[in-house]
Amino acid sequence: MKPIFTLLLVGLSSLSLFSQTTEDALLFSQERLSGSARFIGMGGAFGSLGGDLSALKVNPAGSAIFLHNYATFTLSSETYTNDATFIDNLENRRNNSFNIEQAGAVFVFNNTNEAATINKLAFGITYDMLNGLNRRYNAQGENSTSIASYFEGLANGVPLDYFTPRNGESLQDLYIYLGETRFDNLNISNSELQSAYLGYEAFLFDANDPNNLDNTAYTSNVTGSSFDQFYSHSSRGYNGKLSFNGSIQLYEKLNVGVNLNLHTLYYERTTGFDEIIGNQSEINNIYFQNSLSSVGIGFSTQVGAIANLNDYVRVGATYHSPTWYSISDETTQFLYTYSNEFGEVYADPNVINVYPNYRLKNPGKVTGSLGLVFKQFGLISFDYSYKDYSNTRLSATEGTYDYDAQNQAMETLFTSASTYRLGGEYRYNKWSFRAGYRMEESPYENKDLMSDLNGYSGGIGYDFGEIKLDAAYDYSSQDFQTFASDSGISQPIQIENERHNIILSLSFDF
Numbered sequence: 001m002k003p004i005f006t007l008l009l010v011g012l013s014s015l016s017l018f019s020q021t022t023e024d025a026l027l028f029s030q031e032r033l034s035g036s037a038r039f040i041g042m043g044g045a046f047g048s049l050g051g052d053l054s055a056l057k058v059n060p061a062g063s064a065i066f067l068h069n070y071a072t073f074t075l076s077s078e079t080y081t082n083d084a085t086f087i088d089n090l091e092n093r094r095n096n097s098f099n100i101e102q103a104g105a106v107f108v109f110n111n112t113n114e115a116a117t118i119n120k121l122a123f124g125i126t127y128d129m130l131n132g133l134n135r136r137y138n139a140q141g142e143n144s145t146s147i148a149s150y151f152e153g154l155a156n157g158v159p160l161d162y163f164t165p166r167n168g169e170s171l172q173d174l175y176i177y178l179g180e181t182r183f184d185n186l187n188i189s190n191s192e193l194q195s196a197y198l199g200y201e202a203f204l205f206d207a208n209d210p211n212n213l214d215n216t217a218y219t220s221n222v223t224g225s226s227f228d229q230f231y232s233h234s235s236r237g238y239n240g241k242l243s244f245n246g247s248i249q250l251y252e253k254l255n256v257g258v259n260l261n262l263h264t265l266y267y268e269r270t271t272g273f274d275e276i277i278g279n280q281s282e283i284n285n286i287y288f289q290n291s292l293s294s295v296g297i298g299f300s301t302q303v304g305a306i307a308n309l310n311d312y313v314r315v316g317a318t319y320h321s322p323t324w325y326s327i328s329d330e331t332t333q334f335l336y337t338y339s340n341e342f343g344e345v346y347a348d349p350n351v352i353n354v355y356p357n358y359r360l361k362n363p364g365k366v367t368g369s370l371g372l373v374f375k376q377f378g379l380i381s382f383d384y385s386y387k388d389y390s391n392t393r394l395s396a397t398e399g400t401y402d403y404d405a406q407n408q409a410m411e412t413l414f415t416s417a418s419t420y421r422l423g424g425e426y427r428y429n430k431w432s433f434r435a436g437y438r439m440e441e442s443p444y445e446n447k448d449l450m451s452d453l454n455g456y457s458g459g460i461g462y463d464f465g466e467i468k469l470d471a472a473y474d475y476s477s478q479d480f481q482t483f484a485s486d487s488g489i490s491q492p493i494q495i496e497n498e499r500h501n502i503i504l505s506l507s508f509d510f
Helices: 021-026 039-041 053-057 060-065 150-153 171-180 190-201 404-413
Strands: 004-007 069-088 089-110 117-133 135-143 204-207 219-220 227-250 254-276 282-308 315-322 323-341 341-345 351-354 358-362 367-373 378-388 395-397 415-430 431-440 453-463 469-482 493-509
Touching: 021 404, 039 053, 039 069, 039 415, 039 431, 039 453, 039 469, 039 493, 053 069, 053 089, 053 117, 053 227, 053 254, 060 227, 060 282, 060 315, 069 135, 089 227, 089 469, 150 190, 150 204, 150 219, 150 453, 171 190, 171 351, 190 323, 190 341, 254 323, 282 358, 315 469, 395 404, 431 469
Parallel strands: 004 351
Antiparallel strands: 069 089, 069 493, 089 117, 089 135, 117 227, 135 227, 204 219, 227 254, 254 282, 282 315, 282 323, 315 367, 323 341, 323 351, 323 358, 358 395, 367 378, 378 415, 415 431, 431 453, 453 469, 469 493
């Protein structure tokens, strides 16, 4: 049956109805190391160097370093491994993806007048996949708290009348009504009210006074002290950036550039929570599934400069503005239970909840860079970046939705973070050998929620003349905690994440 679409029109109290969490806001603010094989092989430390298409996303002045027209196309094979620990049980999951990592071209216009102030103009267009959002992990363990307590907790305080269909009203009809109607008298969001209703329809709890529509107290039908629980997370998507670049070179020593960036965001996530209770309870099995789809478009700008202090030393500086996104969300959910008394029960409304668009402002970033260039022999480069994740903000594009509590939570949870990148390249005849290291500080105030990231990379390249072929390998590791937020289970899931990326680039002069 084709799902029905419904637009949720909600009030000020419905902050948590929006399916984005602080974790999602952070996910959309972070960038992995991405770009050309040369860029990745040197750990992304290109802020003072330029001369590479991916260097433009660090410092837009880098296009003025090119001597002539240049283009690069990059593919990557990315592998994530996630070791998930939940209540002392370990699960391992791996996922692979094949990506268009980067593509772009720069067009250089040299001034033949050697006495001119402006020696060069350059214009570029580049695409970079800032972050791949494909993730899979599983977690399982034996818990003393049932997911049924989550549904019971949502329902307590809600009059039974809200869960009681009128004559001829289906589960789907009432589910839609609970989602699109404003309830100022309830201290619960529309999405939580919908979930509570599914729990009632699936017999997870009963009203203490079933004959009284004003009843607001409920009792769980799940009993016992030990519950086998299994949680699965599967997501896919990307965060990409299309940049339009312009730069000039002055006095053959100072390069100044600007980027106008168009950001695209696509994200899908499905979580499943399975609980096996056995014969100790009326309800023997519970499965709760939630799906989210997010699509967004954003805009940002960058300004940067690179100065050649002498033949060997270059310095660079860049300011990256905040990124302003407009995002739309859609969600679906269903609940399944099995019991000896009722058999299999599917509380499936078959509805896609369509939420009003909202804005996400990701924090800006500043970068300082130093490069040592040893003419034809090679180079060493260092970049330092600063970004304050506590400045992440959500706001409404329409209506009177209140994000104060969520913004306050991000201001408390998140903090400023520095990133350090170091890279080097050694050239021998037509061969180039590269290595890089980076360390990204945790964006969380509490590093138990997410550790610092450490990454190592290396690469090799060969210059055929007008064509260059480059390859690189990148490894990074980071630990973080997450929660089964759609289940009410308070125990964290500890993730040990490792990322492996193999990159291949083809570049050519034209």
